[in-house]
Amino acid sequence: MSTSQDYIDNNKDRFIDELFELLRIPSVSTDSEKKGDIRKAADFLLNQFNSLNLNRTKLFETGGNPIVYAEHCPHDDKPTVLVYGHYDVQPSDPDELWDSPAFEPVIKDGDVYARGASDDKGQSYTHIKAIESFVKTGQEIPVNVKFILEGEEEIGSPNLVPFIEAHKEMLKCDMVLISDTAMFGKDMPSITYGLRGLAYMEVEVVGPNRDLHSGVYGGAVENPVNVLCEMIAKLKDEDGVIQIPGFYDKVIPLTEADRSASAALPFDEEAYKKSLDINAVHGEKGYTTLERASARPTLDVNGIWGGYIGEGAKTVLPSKANAKISMRLVPDQHPKEIAKLFSDYFNSLAPNTVKVTVNEHHGGHAAVTDLSFYGLKAAAKAFEDVYKKEPLFAREGGSIPIVADFKKVLGVESILMGFGLTSDAIHSPNEKFSLKDFHRGIKTSARFMELLAEMK
Ligand code: BES
Ligand code: MN
Ligand code: MN
16 A cells, blocks of 8 residues: 555544534535635635645635635646535525534534535545645655635536636646545445536516405406416426427437446435335436436426415415526536526416516536546546445536536546535535545545556
């Protein structure tokens, strides 16, 4: 075993203590009152880079939260890896559903429970500790590395694309390395090679100018909640096919090779149903559960409200109804075009008894990594060396929109080396991350850099 791998084994517990320090900072990007904590998290990371003597360490100010940058690029003849991650986290609410406070990390059965444990503080911290394992053992870092850690991923990275466009030279690299995805299952190391895109809409349906007595007016005046439900029901047919005209026009169909690769993955549908307490799965006809959840586009209502939802029975005909509706996209669907198609179709469904408005939130493009990219071979071998198993290659349904922008702006592929699990409850109460995978993640990252250096 190499000196770096030994160092990682010998410093296992201290790495956990340090991660806990980071997890105690409630760096919630959706909450404007948490600006101080956002800065605290950014400073924590900057200090880490400074203590490793990396170069050009800096907090770049943006219109929003700072971007943490650091690099070490002494080699002319080795590849340059740009490590991307995010130090912002989702809000912790509903707090009452957490078994222990979200920002007071605790260990239970080998997992650390805290908001951001998996998404993405614990996962992205692995790469910083991998770098440490070279620096603190007096070794040269085997490849050139650059770090870009942002604080706005969970709010759609509004300042990141302008930043990478403005700093193309500084960010020049041969590949991006990201740990912000999940493994296919426990002890199943995986490389994610596809992510979905996103278009996110908010709609409002307005009827009468005020809430009305449902006995006095009911039957004679349109009910916006009823209308909204009818409109939503027309967005998909009974086969789960999205009815928005043009929605599928730019979808690249799955090839036979895609489908057999997906079918060969060790997916256990019974266990999947059991873990969710559902009797049956549901989705677009003609596709498997895995395909539906990763490689096909979808449409889901994320939230719906309107009318009386308090205690007891208040007889009311509501004045308006609202919903948040998102669509996960696949190559080559364009989020702006899809938002426009949605908007046109949704408006066309409205009866003349109501007024409808449709607004668009942030979105992003899907991305698929070229499987012949040489960096994936080093990543696969690194997983194999550490986990003693060949990694699986799978597409995932979540979104990291910046991956498509890295490809477009910097012209590079991203290696999605996830150490999380689908069961980590990211964005939910009781988010967790396996400490064993935190440890193996650090080792895999360090091993990846060693192997990559040998390749070129
Ligand atoms: N890390 C996730 C994305 C993810 C999760 C990818 C699981 C693959 C598997 C990321 O932090 C996230 O939450 N992304 C958002 C989109 C973003 C634009 C807010 C998402 O997927 O909903
Ligand atoms: Mn994430
Ligand atoms: Mn997230």
